[in-house]
Amino acid sequence: MTEDTRITRSVRCNCGKVSFTVTGIDKLAVHCYCTNCQRTTGSAFAHNHRFSEASIAFDRGEEFVKQYADGNTDSKRLMLRHFCINCGSPLFLKSTAVADFIAVHEGSTTDKTKSQPVLELFAHEKYPWIGDVKGEYGGPPPFPWDPQP
Numbered sequence: 001m002t003e004d005t006r007i008t009r010s011v012r013c014n015c016g017k018v019s020f021t022v023t024g025i026d027k028l029a030v031h032c033y034c035t036n037c038q039r040t041t042g043s044a045f046a047h048n049h050r051f052s053e054a055s056i057a058f059d060r061g062e063e064f065v066k067q068y069a070d071g072n073t074d075s076k077r078l079m080l081r082h083f084c085i086n087c088g089s090p091l092f093l094k095s096t097a098v099a100d101f102i103a104v105h106e107g108s109t110t111d112k113t114k115s116q117p118v119l120e121l122f123a124h125e126k127y128p129w130i131g132d133v134k135g136e137y138g139g140p141p142p143f144p145w146d147p148q149p
């Protein structure tokens, strides 16, 4: 898969009121172990599939999507976290520091295979019982501002 590969993913929230597709350049998936991603997902990490030049096309429910401006992040960057106001499902996030960037929460996609992460971010906050989850990836970090794994 090259950096210029464009893919489309279908995304829906748990209650089904929100459904959309995102199309863009596949920047591959990561696991993020930062405290805010743990809280946002209610889990041990966020599994984020990242796109460049992504376009969101809503099938339904755009009015149910709310944005939380998360300014107290480990990266010190303002992250815009989007979720369904009816069921609370986290859907995607954007960084105000990076143009043409979107990260879809992989668990919200309808793709059954789910993309294996190529990087682990904020790995110092990773729980010790989580094994090595990184897939094979020989290239540079998908974004130059990523902390090194």
Ligand SMILES: [Zn+2]
Binding pocket: 013, 014, 015, 016, 017, 018, 084, 085, 086, 087, 088, 089
């Ligand atoms: Zn919902």
Ligand SMILES: [Zn+2]
Binding pocket: 032, 033, 034, 035, 036, 037, 038, 046
């Ligand atoms: Zn995070």
